[in-house]
Amino acid sequence: MLMASPQLMTHSAKIFKALGHPSRLAMVHALCEGEKCVCELQELVGSDMSTVSKHLAVLREAKVVSDEKRGMQVYYSLRMHCVSTFIDCVENALKEEAS
Amino acid sequence: MLMASPQLMTHSAKIFKALGHPSRLAMVHALCEGEKCVCELQELVGSDMSTVSKHLAVLREAKVVSDEKRGMQVYYSLRMHCVSTFIDCVENALKEEAS
């Protein structure tokens, strides 16, 4: 049996966990199109700004996204690009199942 | 901005969430090679049998794995095959980062 290092599992799991919340996933989904500022993401998910900020912190820590401050706004962009492939894949699997 | 349905996000997030635990991810990782019975998976993660069973229930509910009882044992196998691609992708991203 292929034995994977526990560290790798823990680290990978952190990434999946970060994607495992509807708001965070929706934000990442949106970021697949290109960078967005926090206010745009807030509008997307409709939660309190502080909540959105904390969600983004989770994604940042998992290194799924990166942030850059320009002027008064902070822009987030997708850092782990293959996430986009994951999302498509899961969505396709769900659509197939639904049919 | 591409607008995704909240239902789809919630459903997809559930799948990512299911993968977002080191033990569950390790089990799914192992199942990429082929079906395994619960006792093999227990040995892999080293937790209490009941804990393993509950983790498997989470994966089952998310439809990431399927179960089949044969004789006295229950065999689990990967149902959402693209998960295997995800894991490779994340692992590669992590390895690149480490280097």
Next chain:
DNA sequence: TGGCTGTTTGGCAAAATAGCCAAGCAGTGG
């Protein structure tokens, strides 16, 4: 029947997560 093995379920306490409000903080402009 009764006892065994492999697995699931119930129940609980500890830990982690979510989301709101309020406060803080950096950059901008009057």
Next chain:
DNA sequence: CCACTGCTTGGCTATTTTGCCAAACAGCCA
């Protein structure tokens, strides 16, 4: 300097998740 905007952080409570033990349960064999 002051006030304002955009965002983050602290603090709190409610909810969810985790993981153990004990109990239940199904299939097999004596």
